[in-house]
Amino acid sequence: METQYFIGIDISKESLNWAVCSSNKIILEHVSGNDIKSITKTVVSLQRQLNFKLGSAVFCMEHTGIYHTRLLKYLLSRKAAIWLESGSQIKYSMGDVRGKNDIIDAQRIARYAYKNRDEIKLYVPPRAIIDQLDNLLDIRDRLVKVRQICLTALNEQKSCEANKTLTKDTKKYSAHTLKGVETDLQTLEKQIKELIDSDPQLKSLFDNITSIPGVGTVTAAKCIVITDEFKKFENAKQLACHAGVVPFENSSGSSLHSKPKVSKKAHKGIKSTLSNCVMSAMRYNTHFKAYYERKLKEGKNKFTVFNAMKNKLVRLIFSLAKQGKKYDENYTYSLV
Known part of the structure; x- marks a missing residue:
């Protein structure tokens, strides 16, 4: 079915701005909450007002981490065509533009989808195990940052020869945190390895990558997630x-x-x-x-x-x- 409507969606934590583009003209705009009930109501309303089937529309949005999770979940359940694009790609494609707000951003996303319709890249969701692996790696990255914050404070006080009492207090209250973080990191990396070993396809990729001297568990796992199993x-x-x-x-x-x-x-x-x-x-x-x-x-x-x-x-x-x-x-x- 030929794509007739290009729907740009600007996503924030609590709300969604919708703009519908057809023949390079914005013909409809809407604001909704970022929850399943509001999303469902909005899509049904758009279909009723414009009298179209989902097969004749493309929903284009920026990758926003976790804020687009509900929207993706709903659209995937409806088997809608989804275009998940990098925010910087849309930004730099606009040329020399000034000013921005949620309404304008939704319009720009819709027009981007229309102008680049011949190069459309439909979103294909990764396997559930890849999402799980990605989440574990995100948790690990946050723990590494916490460890670095504690170590930096300790090292700076030592290098500056700060008051011994202050250094002692910092070391005392950071020690438990550092010990807990190290324990969590070890447990997390073990869980990452077990998750990979549980899936033959992932294990094969992992074993091939880690056979390179110098490439460890984290690097291999990140490469697999970022490339969606090199697809x-x-x-x-x-x-x-x-x-x-x-x-x-x-x-x-x-x-x-x-x-x-x-x-x-x-x-x-x-x-x-x-x-x-x-x-x-x-x-x-x-x-x-x-x-x-x-x-x-x-x-x-x-x-x-x-x-x-x-x-x-x-x-x-x-x-x-x-x-x-x-x-x-x-x-x-x-x-x-």
């Missing part, structure tokens, strides 16, 4: 761009010439995790260690080499996951 990206370069490890040229005519730089538009979580992996790989992976030393001897900047190694690692992970193979120490990979 979201068509090739390794797309994943590397998403991780922010691909340098891009910035030049124009004869007046602008700068060295290629990585973009700040990246998934910060996987990028920082890759940094830790490369540090570990330089110690335990002979191929990465040889590559790093050779590039430094050639006079390359160490930060440039480090980023190149993250890029190579992403490509290697993607390759092994797609081919269903484990890392072979005796095979000469392209990075060397």
Whole structure:
């Protein structure tokens, strides 16, 4: 069925702004609560006013973490066409625009969907086990931040030679928190591993990725979640761009010439995790260690080499996951 209506939805914690676009014109707007009852009532009302079936409409919205959960749940139950897009993608596609509010944002999302209708990317929900794994990783990230906050306070007082009584108090009341966080982290990582082992498909992917020296449980799990079991990206370069490890040229005519730089538009979580992996790989992976030393001897900047190694690692992970193979120490990979 041909898509006739492009419905843009701006999502906030408590409310939803709806804008319906047809033939590049906003023909209807509505505001509703962000709850199942209000969402159901709104969709039924839109269908009645415009006299259309769900098959002739696309619901486009920004990815907003957990705030779009109820809306997605309802639309999926109705088997509606859903377009879940990055907020930055919509923002930068608008060109030079000024001002914003919830009403305008809904209109812009609707017009974005209409103008890019030939490149529509319908949302396919991940398996339930991937959602569960994603939630466990989010909890782990929050616990790591709590641990870092406590450690930073302790280290700063020590380095500044603060009052011994103050340092003693900080250490006393942080010790229980740190101990509890460490225990929770160990339990959580064990649960992540058990969850992966319970699913043959996940276990196969996990085993192939972690066969690379330097790549651990957390990195493998994050790669699986971010790529939706390596189905979201068509090739390794797309994943590397998403991780922010691909340098891009910035030049124009004869007046602008700068060295290629990585973009700040990246998934910060996987990028920082890759940094830790490369540090570990330089110690335990002979191929990465040889590559790093050779590039430094050639006079390359160490930060440039480090980023190149993250890029190579992403490509290697993607390759092994797609081919269903484990890392072979005796095979000469392209990075060397």
